[in-house]
Amino acid sequence: MAEVATNVLHNVGNVLNSVNVSASLLAERVRTSKCDRLGQVGALLKAHAADLAGFLAGPQGKHLAEYLQELAGDLAAERDAAVEELTALRGNVEHIKEIVAMQQSYARRGGLIETLDIRALVEDSLRMNEGALSRHGVTIIRDYRDVPPIEVDKHKVLQILVNVIRNAKYACHEGTGEKTVTVRIRASEGSVLVSVFDTGVGIARENLERIFSHGFTTRADGHGFGLHSSALAAKALGGTL
Ligand SMILES: Nc1ncnc2c1ncn2[C@@H]1O[C@H](COP(=O)(O)OP(=O)(O)O)[C@@H](O)[C@H]1O
Numbered sequence: 060m061a062e063v064a065t066n067v068l069h070n071v072g073n074v075l076n077s078v079n080v081s082a083s084l085l086a087e088r089v090r091t092s093k094c095d096r097l098g099q100v101g102a103l104l105k106a107h108a109a110d111l112a113g114f115l116a117g118p119q120g121k122h123l124a125e126y127l128q129e130l131a132g133d134l135a136a137e138r139d140a141a142v143e144e145l146t147a148l149r150g151n152v153e154h155i156k157e158i159v160a161m162q163q164s165y166a167r168r169g170g171l172i173e174t175l176d177i178r179a180l181v182e183d184s185l186r187m188n189e190g191a192l193s194r195h196g197v198t199i200i201r202d203y204r205d206v207p208p209i210e211v212d213k214h215k216v217l218q219i220l221v222n223v224i225r226n227a228k229y230a231c232h233e234g235t236g237e238k239t240v241t242v243r244i245r246a247s248e249g250s251v252l253v254s255v256f257d258t259g260v261g262i263a264r265e266n267l268e269r270i271f272s273h274g275f276t277t278r279a280d281g282h283g284f285g286l287h288s289s290a291l292a293a294k295a296l297g298g299t300l
């Protein structure tokens with residue numbers, strides 16, 4: 060996520076440079092516009108209002124029509140250039156919007172903080188493991204209490220719950236006795252506590268610390284990444300596993 064965000068800022072920065080150049084050019088064009096000259100012509104005509112025909116026939120007046128025509132041409136050129144610059148400016152702003160929208164869609168896949176009921180997330184993660192749990196004959200016991208909603212990145216919480224429930228299922232499969240996984244939800248000192256208990260093989264005391272290490276596994280087809288990445292995800296959420 061951080062890498063994506065840095066890249067996005069870099070791209071937006073580049074486009075903002077073009078926006079800045081366009082805006083400066085436009086400002087300069089408007090500042091040096093020849094539109095003031097129309098006012099001067101107006102003042103001149105007003106000053107000769109009593110004898111306009113005489114003025115227009117005189118040495119200054121006889122070039123007025125030509126001058127106005129030329130000025131109209133210059134002003135039209137000014138307008139066209141401004142429109143062109145504005146089009147470029149709008150295109151660049153549009154481009155920035157696209158970059159930001161793309162970043163937002165990335166963020167939706169992860170990093171989006173939502174206010175959620177933890178029960179719904181626990182149910183989702185049980186549902187994601189449903190096939191395997193019933194295939195291995197594992198009984199699920201739900202021990203839920205009402206808890207306040209939490210503000211979390213749903214994807215991180217799901218990642219943790221799915222990993223832990225999957226581990227519980229493996230542990231039951233490796234065990235010999237009863238196969239039960241209990242999920243307990245409690246409010247705990249301003250936070251929410253989710254516990255997953257299983258009646259599986261259990262964890263040897265000397266492994267209790269090691270199970271969070273990257274690559275630690277006791278399973279033949281294990282990878283030892285699940286608890287490590289889950290602990291990191293919990294930390295990123297401001298919680299613990
Ligand atoms: N519910 C559990 N019961 C017994 N052992 C567990 C349980 N959960 C995790 N472990 C132990 O922690 C190790 C690491 O788990 P994890 O990081 O998920 O990797 P993996 O599942 O690939 O082995 C497991 O190999 C196992 O030894």
Ligand SMILES: [Mg+2]
Binds near residue numbers: 222285
């Ligand atoms: Mg695992």
